[in-house]
Amino acid sequence: MNLAMKDLRRQRLSFSATALGLGLLFAIVLAMGGIYRGLVEDATLLVDHMNADLWVVQRDTRGPFAERSTVPPGLEDRLRAQAGVASARSFSTATIQRAVGGRSLRMSVVGLSWPEDKGQSLPLVAGRPLRDPHREVLADRSLWLALGQNLPLGDETFTVVGLTKGMLSSGGDGCVFATELDARGILAWQAPEARRLEREGRLSRLALTELDSLSNQDRLKDERFLPPTLAPAPANAVLVYLRPGASLDSVRQGLETWPDVTVYTAQAQRDLLLKGVVEKSKKQIGLFRALLSVVSGIVVTLILYNMTVAKTHDIALLKLLGARSSVVVKLVLHQGLLLGAMGYGFALAIAKVVFPLFPRRVVLGPGEFIGVGLLVFVLVTLASAAGILRALRIPPTLILAG
Amino acid sequence: MEALRAENLYKTYGHGDTEVKALRGVSMVAHPGEVVALLGPSGSGKSTLLTGLGLLNPPERGVIELMGQRVLEDGRAQGDLAALRRSRIGFVFQKSNLIPFLSVHENVRLILTLNDRFGADTHARAQELLEYLGVGHRTGHFPEELSGGEQQRVAIARALAPAPPVILADEPTAALDSQRGRAVMELFRKVAREQGTAVVVVTHDHRTLDVFDTIYEMEDGVLRKVERTA
Ligand SMILES: Nc1ncnc2c1ncn2[C@@H]1O[C@H](COP(=O)(O)OP(=O)(O)O)[C@@H](O)[C@H]1O
Ligand SMILES: [Mg+2]
Numbered sequence: 001m002n003l004a005m006k007d008l009r010r011q012r013l014s015f016s017a018t019a020l021g022l023g024l025l026f027a028i029v030l031a032m033g034g035i036y037r038g039l040v041e042d043a044t045l046l047v048d049h050m051n052a053d054l055w056v057v058q059r060d061t062r063g064p065f066a067e068r069s070t071v072p073p074g075l076e077d078r079l080r081a082q083a084g085v086a087s088a089r090s091f092s093t094a095t096i097q098r099a100v101g102g103r104s105l106r107m108s109v110v111g112l113s114w115p116e117d118k119g120q121s122l123p124l125v126a127g128r129p130l131r132d133p134h135r136e137v138l139a140d141r142s143l144w145l146a147l148g149q150n151l152p153l154g155d156e157t158f159t160v161v162g163l164t165k166g167m168l169s170s171g172g173d174g175c176v177f178a179t180e181l182d183a184r185g186i187l188a189w190q191a192p193e194a195r196r197l198e199r200e201g202r203l204s205r206l207a208l209t210e211l212d213s214l215s216n217q218d219r220l221k222d223e224r225f226l227p228p229t230l231a232p233a234p235a236n237a238v239l240v241y242l243r244p245g246a247s248l249d250s251v252r253q254g255l256e257t258w259p260d261v262t263v264y265t266a267q268a269q270r271d272l273l274l275k276g277v278v279e280k281s282k283k284q285i286g287l288f289r290a291l292l293s294v295v296s297g298i299v300v301t302l303i304l305y306n307m308t309v310a311k312t313h314d315i316a317l318l319k320l321l322g323a324r325s326s327v328v329v330k331l332v333l334h335q336g337l338l339l340g341a342m343g344y345g346f347a348l349a350i351a352k353v354v355f356p357l358f359p360r361r362v363v364l365g366p367g368e369f370i371g372v373g374l375l376v377f378v379l380v381t382l383a384s385a386a387g388i389l390r391a392l393r394i395p396p397t398l399i400l401a402g
Numbered sequence: 403m404e405a406l407r408a409e410n411l412y413k414t415y416g417h418g419d420t421e422v423k424a425l426r427g428v429s430m431v432a433h434p435g436e437v438v439a440l441l442g443p444s445g446s447g448k449s450t451l452l453t454g455l456g457l458l459n460p461p462e463r464g465v466i467e468l469m470g471q472r473v474l475e476d477g478r479a480q481g482d483l484a485a486l487r488r489s490r491i492g493f494v495f496q497k498s499n500l501i502p503f504l505s506v507h508e509n510v511r512l513i514l515t516l517n518d519r520f521g522a523d524t525h526a527r528a529q530e531l532l533e534y535l536g537v538g539h540r541t542g543h544f545p546e547e548l549s550g551g552e553q554q555r556v557a558i559a560r561a562l563a564p565a566p567p568v569i570l571a572d573e574p575t576a577a578l579d580s581q582r583g584r585a586v587m588e589l590f591r592k593v594a595r596e597q598g599t600a601v602v603v604v605t606h607d608h609r610t611l612d613v614f615d616t617i618y619e620m621e622d623g624v625l626r627k628v629e630r631t632a
Contacts, residue, residue, distance in 0.1 A: 001512060003501075314501050319484070320458060321488055322486070322489070324516070397458050
């Protein structure tokens with residue numbers, strides 16, 4: 001005869017409600033872990049996806065993700081000429097915030113090097129890769145853009161031809177993929193007024209130099225004119241892919257002697273991202289999680305303790321009737337374990353149903369489930385111990401007191 | 403052999419100013435099949451004696467024997483008192499003291515389970531006892547659905563279940579009207595006669611004394627056997 005179950009059958013509803021409440025708490029503990037793992041995965045997503053051997057960025061910067069970097073034109077070609085380099089491609093990315101269809105949309109624009117990369121290796125869930133090097137984009141579905149939707153960015157209007165899944169920047173913004181040149185155009189775009197001011201600034205600076213001449217002044221009046229010293233919008237980085245068998249270290253050491261660039265391996269780039277973006281979140285989330293675990297522990301303990309106190313009379317009676325201590329221990333422990341199991345079950349259900357609706361990815365692996373499951377087990381066992389200690393102290397003679 | 407035997411029991415509560423000598427050299431015996439009444443004014447020490455005999459509240463001096471086995475001597479347990487309680491002693495109290503979350507049938511079966519008896523024969527035994535005590539039709543109900551008299555019958559069935567040599571009852575009819583109270587007392591007599599159990603009952607009700615074989619009276623911690631006049 002399982003006394004714990006017999007006791008619970010008369011309070012099924014309140015017990016289930018309690019378990020559900022605990023389940024919510026456990027679900028948040030789970031979510032915390034999943035959100036952190038999501039942050040880590042999102043942070044390195046682009047680096048991983050680009051799968052380059054080396055990231056070449058502006059000298060002494062930690063670009064292109066952690067810090068703004070611009071590389072000189074022609075760097076791509078200089079790199080291609082290096083021994084051991086199979087290919088090199090310019091890469092540009094930045095997060096912009098623009099009004100689209102009446103809402104303010106934060107997106108991370110990423111350049112794909114046409115024609116090798118049309119986005120065919122991206123996780124497309126709708127539409128197709130790029131077919132035209134100009135005015136086509138692939139957008140992540142987290143941006144809630146529709147296939148075929150027009151996306152005015154800068155002076156151009158782009159068409160969304162494909163939707164990706166789970167492609168987020170390290171900041172959690174959905175990615176928009178355009179060809180590298182389009183991406184640079186989007187990122188370098190300035191409002192007409194800004195351009196007018198820039199032109200005036202140039203004119204006034206020009207007036208201070210010996211280059212000042214009527215013809216130069218007239219040239220600068222054309223807003224499309226760029227003085228020869230100002231190149232087209234630069235790329236943020238160049239990705240280098242090595243030939244099979246080439247030594248990563250020797251190529252990198254060769255490049256490090258160049259005066260205008262800094263070179264990172266993919267792993268170093270990943271570390272930069274994790275350090276910059278994730279480190280603080282990790283502490284924040286970790287502390288919050290620890291706090292939540294403590295709160296859950298206190299809640300479970302109070303619940304089980306109160307359930308034991310509510311049964312004080314029955315426990316005294318059991319002892320009076322000569323029940324072994326183990327009978328009393330099991331009565332409390334079974335209920336504690338059941339509460340934990342049900343709560344965890346609810347947490348799993350919540351994780352399955354609710355987490356996918358979160359705006360940022362919640363990544364849960366078996367380790368996470370097992371870890372939180374163990375945590376729950378330890379919590380309810382400790383909490384039961386509190387109830388058990390109380391139960392064992394109940395004197396059987398309590399019954400006689402009236 | 404006596405089912406129950408107590409010799410020279412002393413029990414003191416508190417100390418100094420608040421000291422109460424609840425038992426002062428109490429001796430008594432109860433034989434198998436005998437129904438014993440314990441009379442006495444409130445505060446005279448009846449419950450102290452009963453809980454002492456029930457191994458719940460051991461007297462600090464004296465000897466208690468169950469079926470010839472010494473179980474308590476000068477406050478020291480001779481064996482596992484809880485085990486003795488669940489197998490050798492049946493308890494009935496003023497309030498029924500059934501487990502509220504167990505059905506009537508489960509309440510009776512519980513005491514068998516505590517004695518490591520499981521299986522179909524425990525079901526049969528519980529049902530048989532409940533029928534014997536006239537509450538066989540209530541087996542599936544919960545205690546709160548029963549009247550006070552029915553609850554006491556279930557409590558007696560529970561006390562009987564492990565076939566203990568001794569049943570101890572502390573004012574079991576105090577919460578019942580006189581008619582139902584009498585019925586319960588007569589049940590004790592029937593149980594004693596038919597099961598060979600020694601039954602010790604604390605009571606205030608002088609109208610039911612005819613049911614008992616032996617009457618003791620307690621006063622200020624001293625027990626005296628009452629010689630019957632009638
Ligand atoms: N747990 C206790 N602590 C202190 N005094 C007690 C306790 N139980 C009983 N007493 C005292 O012992 C005396 C006998 O009490 P009790 O055995 O309950 O008498 P009765 O059952 O005859 O009314 C009373 O004076 C009572 O106040
Ligand atoms: Mg009393």
